[in-house]
Amino acid sequence: MAELEFIHVNKTYGGDTPAVRDLNLQVEEGEFVVLVGPSGCGKTTALRMVAGLEEISSGEIRIGDRVVNELAPRDRDIAMVFQNYALYPHKSVYDNLAFGLRMRKVPKEEQRKRVEEIAHKLGLADMLERRPAQLSGGQRQRVAMGRAIVREPKAFLMDEPLSNLDAKLRVQMRAEIARIQKALHVTTLYVTHDQVEAMTMGDRVAVMRDGILQQVDTPQHLYDAPANLFVASFVGSPPMNIFEAAVDADGTRLVFGETQLDVPGRVLREYAGRRVAVGIRPEEVREASSWDGARVRGSVLLVEALGAEQLVHIEVAATPLERADLVDAAAQPPGPSLGVEDLERSVTLLGRFDRHLLLTPGEAVEVAIDPRLLHFFDLETGLALPTVDAPLVAGVAG
C-alpha cells in the first residue's frame, strides 16, 4: 500500500498554464522519493499540495488510506521542513521543537522526554535554551529537522532544505538527512532542483518539467535509461553529450561529420534515412589508445583538471541538437569555439579522462565510442529509443 499517492492531480493558477499537470505518483511506506526539476517545474507546488498549503484543482491526494484533499494541514499528520527553515524566531530551540507536540496536546512529561531525546540525537542538547538567531546555519537546519522528527508523523515533506547551506555543509547534511530517514523509516517526499542531491539521497527520483512528470525510477536506472532527452540532459553531472546524427538507408549505420558508426541490432531500423538525437555520457567517451571501438576525431578545446580525473572539452564535427526545448538548457556545455568556420556542424563533446593523460588545448585527438553505450532519441518527441543490447562488433571503422 502506498503511503502517499497523487492520483491525476492538477493545479492551475488563475486559468493560465497549469503548474502541475495530471500528476500520478506513489510513495511507498518508508520510501525516500525525490522530486527534482528546474525551477518553476511544479515540484514545490506538488509538495505544498500534499501539505495542504495549496489547494488541488482536480485529482486526489492520499496519505495512508485517507483522501486528504479537503483536510486542513494540521489534520494530515505530516511534517514539513521549509527552505528557509521557518523556525519561530521568538521561541527557544526547546519551544520550537515542542511546538507541534504542544499543539497536539501531548502531556508535558512526554513532550520533555521526546524533545530531549531528539535534541540529543541531533547534537542540539546544549542549545535548547537558545533562540534561532543565535544558531549557525547547520544548527538551524538540524532544529528544523528535529521539529519534523519529534512529531513522529506519517510522512516528511522537505522543500529544498539544504539550499541555504554552503557547499561543504550541504554534503554533510545530505548524508545526515538520508541516514535519519533510513533510521526512522519514514515515508519522505523531498523537493530539490539539484540533481546530485536527488541522485544521492532518493530511493527513487521523480523528474518533473513544466508541471509534467517525466520519469520516476531509481537513480541508477534514471541515469542508465533516461526516458527522454530532458531527463537525459538533466540527470548526470557533467551532463550527457547530445547531438544530431543521420541514420543511413539500411538503418544500421549512424553518420555525423566524417564519422560513421555501425549500430548493431534493429534499434534504428524504423529511422532508416532519417535523423535521430544521439547521447553519450562523458565517462563513455574514451581515449582511443586503450580501447578499440569506433573512432571519432576532434580537437581539444579545454582541459579542466578535477584532481582525480580531468574533464576534456573536445570539438568534433557533428550537428548540434536544434530542438533546444527538448533538453535542460542549464545543463548544456558552452557552444563550440568561436572562429570555427562551420559553427553549425561542430559539437563540444565532454569527456571524462584519467588524470595521467596529457592533453593540451588545440591538440588533435581521437576518442573511442562504444555504440552499445549510445542513447538514441526521437527528434520530434524527444522520447528515448531502445538502446543497443547486441554484443559489440569489434573494429568498426571511424
Add this chain to the structure above:
Amino acid sequence: MSSVTQIAPTPVAPVVTRPRARKRLRKAGWNALGLLVLVVMVFPVYWMVATAFKPGHDILSYTPQWFPAHPTLSNFTDAVHQPFFWDAVKNSLIVVSVVVALSLALAFLAALALAKFNFYGRKGFIVIILGVQMVPLAALIIPLYILMSRLGQVDKLSGVIVMYLTFVLPFAVWTLRGFLLGVPKELEESAMVDGATRFGAFVRILLPLVGPGLVATSIFAFIQAWNEFIIAYVFLHTPEKQTLMVWLASFTTLRGTDWGPLMAGATLCALPVIVFFLLVQRRIAFGLTAGAVKG
C-alpha cells in the same frame, strides 16, 4: 651616537601625529556640534520645567534666572485649581484611549489584508495611504468642520476622535504593514502543518512577532492624540469638553499670560507621554530592528 638617536625620530614624529591630531580635532568638532544640537533641543523643555518651579517675580525679572533659586509648588496648585482642569484630564484620557485602541485594531486588520492577501486595488490603496499623509492638515480644517457640523459632531469628543483617527490610521497601517511583511509566510504555514489552526498560527506566531510594531504604532497614536491642538481648539467650544492642550491655552487671556501656572500645567501635560514612553521604550528599541532584519 646619542646625537643620531635624538635626531632620527624628529622627522618621523610630525608625519605620524599631524593626521592623528587633525582627526581628533575633527572628532571634537563634531561632538561639540552634537552637544549644541542637544542643548537647543533640551533647553525649551528645561525652561518649561524650571519656570514651573519659579515664583512670579523670578519669572518676570529682566535678568534671566537660570535655576529656580526659590523653588515653589504654588504654580502647580494654581494650575490644578484652574477651572475645568479635571474635565480636561478626563476628556484627554477618553480621546487618547479610544484613539489608541481603535487605531490599533483597525490598522492591524487593514495592514494584515494589505500584507498577506491579494485583492483588486491593493496597489492603489497603498498609494492612497501614502498620499493622504502629504495633505497639510490646515488645508483640511475648514472643509472638515463643515462636514462634521452637518453630521452634528462639532463640540463632541466623538467627532474629535474620528478626526484623529483619519490621520493616525494611514501611518499606523503603513507601519504595521512593514512589520507584517517582515514575517515570512512560511512561519505561519509551518505552524499550521505543526497542528495549529489558521487562527492559532495567527495568535501564537504572527501576533508575538509583530508585537513591537503594535507598540511603536500605539506610541505614535498616543502622542498624536495627546498632543494635538488645532483640531481640538477648532472643534471643541464648551470648556467642559476641551482637552488638556486646549485647556493650556486658557492661561493666555486678553490681560496677558499667566506664565507660572501655564508652565506648571504644560509640565503636567507632558508627564503622561513621558511615562508611557518610558514604560514601552525597551520594546520599541527592539521593535525598530526586528522590522528591518529578516527572520
